[in-house]
Amino acid sequence: MDTIVIIGYLAGTLTTISFVPQVLRAWKLKETRDLSLAMLILFAAGILLWTLYGIWTASLPIIAANVMTFFLLLILLGLKIRYH
Protein backbone atom coordinates (compact mmCIF):
# COMPACT_ATOMS: atom_id res chain seq x y z
CA MET A 1 0.00 0.00 0.00
CA ASP A 2 1.29 3.48 -0.86
CA THR A 3 2.65 5.58 2.00
CA ILE A 4 0.13 8.34 1.24
CA VAL A 5 -2.81 5.92 1.46
CA ILE A 6 -1.52 4.77 4.87
CA ILE A 7 -1.24 8.43 5.97
CA GLY A 8 -4.80 9.00 4.72
CA TYR A 9 -6.10 6.02 6.70
CA LEU A 10 -4.16 7.13 9.80
CA ALA A 11 -5.54 10.68 9.45
CA GLY A 12 -9.07 9.35 9.00
CA THR A 13 -8.69 6.97 11.94
CA LEU A 14 -7.55 9.82 14.23
CA THR A 15 -10.23 12.36 13.24
CA THR A 16 -12.88 9.63 13.41
CA ILE A 17 -11.93 7.97 16.72
CA SER A 18 -11.53 11.44 18.28
CA PHE A 19 -15.35 11.51 18.50
CA VAL A 20 -15.40 8.34 20.62
CA PRO A 21 -14.07 10.02 23.84
CA GLN A 22 -16.48 12.91 23.16
CA VAL A 23 -19.45 10.53 22.88
CA LEU A 24 -18.30 8.69 26.03
CA ARG A 25 -17.90 11.98 27.91
CA ALA A 26 -21.40 13.18 26.97
CA TRP A 27 -22.76 9.74 27.91
CA LYS A 28 -20.95 9.68 31.26
CA LEU A 29 -21.58 13.29 32.34
CA LYS A 30 -25.13 13.33 30.91
CA GLU A 31 -24.22 16.94 30.10
CA THR A 32 -23.71 18.53 26.71
CA ARG A 33 -24.25 22.20 27.55
CA ASP A 34 -20.71 23.23 26.51
CA LEU A 35 -21.08 21.47 23.13
CA SER A 36 -22.31 23.80 20.39
CA LEU A 37 -25.37 22.45 18.54
CA ALA A 38 -24.50 24.68 15.54
CA MET A 39 -21.06 23.05 15.49
CA LEU A 40 -22.53 19.53 15.40
CA ILE A 41 -25.01 20.39 12.61
CA LEU A 42 -22.49 22.27 10.43
CA PHE A 43 -19.90 19.54 10.97
CA ALA A 44 -22.36 16.76 10.04
CA ALA A 45 -23.36 18.63 6.85
CA GLY A 46 -19.68 19.06 5.95
CA ILE A 47 -18.98 15.38 6.63
CA LEU A 48 -21.74 14.38 4.19
CA LEU A 49 -20.13 16.56 1.50
CA TRP A 50 -16.66 15.15 2.28
CA THR A 51 -18.14 11.66 1.77
CA LEU A 52 -19.43 12.79 -1.64
CA TYR A 53 -15.96 14.24 -2.39
CA GLY A 54 -14.37 10.91 -1.43
CA ILE A 55 -16.76 8.94 -3.67
CA TRP A 56 -16.19 11.32 -6.60
CA THR A 57 -12.40 11.23 -6.29
CA ALA A 58 -12.41 7.49 -5.50
CA SER A 59 -10.54 8.13 -2.25
CA LEU A 60 -11.31 5.18 0.02
CA PRO A 61 -9.66 6.69 3.17
CA ILE A 62 -11.88 9.78 2.82
CA ILE A 63 -15.05 7.72 2.29
CA ALA A 64 -14.38 5.32 5.18
CA ALA A 65 -13.41 8.03 7.68
CA ASN A 66 -16.36 10.26 6.90
CA VAL A 67 -19.02 7.54 6.97
CA MET A 68 -17.80 6.45 10.42
CA THR A 69 -17.56 10.06 11.66
CA PHE A 70 -21.09 10.74 10.47
CA PHE A 71 -22.49 7.88 12.59
CA LEU A 72 -20.58 9.07 15.69
CA LEU A 73 -21.93 12.60 15.05
CA LEU A 74 -25.48 11.23 14.89
CA ILE A 75 -24.99 9.63 18.33
CA LEU A 76 -23.55 12.91 19.67
CA LEU A 77 -26.46 14.90 18.21
CA GLY A 78 -28.86 12.46 19.89
CA LEU A 79 -27.09 12.93 23.23
CA LYS A 80 -27.05 16.73 22.75
CA ILE A 81 -30.82 16.74 22.14
CA ARG A 82 -31.47 14.35 25.04
CA TYR A 83 -29.24 16.12 27.61
CA HIS A 84 -29.51 19.73 26.37
Next chain:
Amino acid sequence: MDTIVIIGYLAGTLTTISFVPQVLRAWKLKETRDLSLAMLILFAAGILLWTLYGIWTASLPIIAANVMTFFLLLILLGLKIRYH
Protein backbone atom coordinates in the same frame (compact mmCIF):
# COMPACT_ATOMS: atom_id res chain seq x y z
CA MET B 1 -13.81 25.18 -11.62
CA ASP B 2 -14.82 21.50 -11.54
CA THR B 3 -17.99 20.63 -9.64
CA ILE B 4 -16.06 18.25 -7.39
CA VAL B 5 -13.56 20.96 -6.43
CA ILE B 6 -16.49 23.23 -5.50
CA ILE B 7 -18.00 20.38 -3.41
CA GLY B 8 -14.60 19.90 -1.75
CA TYR B 9 -14.37 23.60 -0.88
CA LEU B 10 -17.98 23.62 0.38
CA ALA B 11 -17.27 20.52 2.52
CA GLY B 12 -14.08 22.08 3.88
CA THR B 13 -15.83 25.37 4.57
CA LEU B 14 -18.59 23.63 6.54
CA THR B 15 -16.34 21.37 8.64
CA THR B 16 -13.98 24.30 9.28
CA ILE B 17 -16.52 27.02 10.16
CA SER B 18 -18.35 24.51 12.38
CA PHE B 19 -15.60 25.14 14.94
CA VAL B 20 -16.37 28.87 15.04
CA PRO B 21 -19.66 28.52 17.03
CA GLN B 22 -17.86 26.04 19.31
CA VAL B 23 -15.03 28.50 19.98
CA LEU B 24 -17.60 31.31 20.57
CA ARG B 25 -19.61 29.09 22.93
CA ALA B 26 -16.55 28.17 25.00
CA TRP B 27 -15.53 31.85 25.03
CA LYS B 28 -19.01 33.03 26.07
CA LEU B 29 -19.78 30.35 28.69
CA LYS B 30 -16.18 30.28 29.99
CA GLU B 31 -16.94 26.57 30.41
CA THR B 32 -15.45 23.63 28.52
CA ARG B 33 -16.16 20.81 30.97
CA ASP B 34 -18.36 18.90 28.49
CA LEU B 35 -15.68 19.10 25.78
CA SER B 36 -13.41 16.07 25.72
CA LEU B 37 -9.69 16.97 25.86
CA ALA B 38 -8.84 13.59 24.29
CA MET B 39 -11.18 14.48 21.41
CA LEU B 40 -9.43 17.80 20.79
CA ILE B 41 -5.93 16.28 20.87
CA LEU B 42 -6.78 13.27 18.66
CA PHE B 43 -8.67 15.52 16.25
CA ALA B 44 -5.77 18.01 16.00
CA ALA B 45 -3.31 15.16 15.33
CA GLY B 46 -5.62 13.82 12.61
CA ILE B 47 -5.99 17.28 11.07
CA LEU B 48 -2.20 17.58 10.78
CA LEU B 49 -2.09 14.25 8.92
CA TRP B 50 -5.00 15.29 6.66
CA THR B 51 -3.00 18.41 5.78
CA LEU B 52 -0.06 16.18 4.83
CA TYR B 53 -2.45 14.01 2.78
CA GLY B 54 -3.74 17.13 1.01
CA ILE B 55 -0.21 18.34 0.21
CA TRP B 56 0.83 14.89 -1.06
CA THR B 57 -2.26 14.48 -3.27
CA ALA B 58 -2.16 18.16 -4.34
CA SER B 59 -5.73 18.66 -3.09
CA LEU B 60 -6.09 22.36 -2.36
CA PRO B 61 -9.55 22.07 -0.69
CA ILE B 62 -8.13 19.52 1.78
CA ILE B 63 -5.05 21.66 2.54
CA ALA B 64 -7.00 24.92 3.00
CA ALA B 65 -9.73 23.39 5.17
CA ASN B 66 -7.34 21.54 7.45
CA VAL B 67 -4.93 24.42 8.01
CA MET B 68 -7.85 26.66 9.05
CA THR B 69 -9.38 23.92 11.24
CA PHE B 70 -6.04 23.37 12.96
CA PHE B 71 -5.85 27.03 14.01
CA LEU B 72 -9.44 26.96 15.35
CA LEU B 73 -8.58 23.77 17.26
CA LEU B 74 -5.54 25.47 18.81
CA ILE B 75 -7.82 28.27 20.08
CA LEU B 76 -10.28 25.68 21.44
CA LEU B 77 -7.46 23.76 23.13
CA GLY B 78 -6.29 27.02 24.70
CA LEU B 79 -9.81 27.71 26.01
CA LYS B 80 -10.13 24.12 27.26
CA ILE B 81 -6.88 24.44 29.22
CA ARG B 82 -7.82 27.91 30.52
CA TYR B 83 -11.39 27.05 31.58
CA HIS B 84 -10.97 23.37 32.46
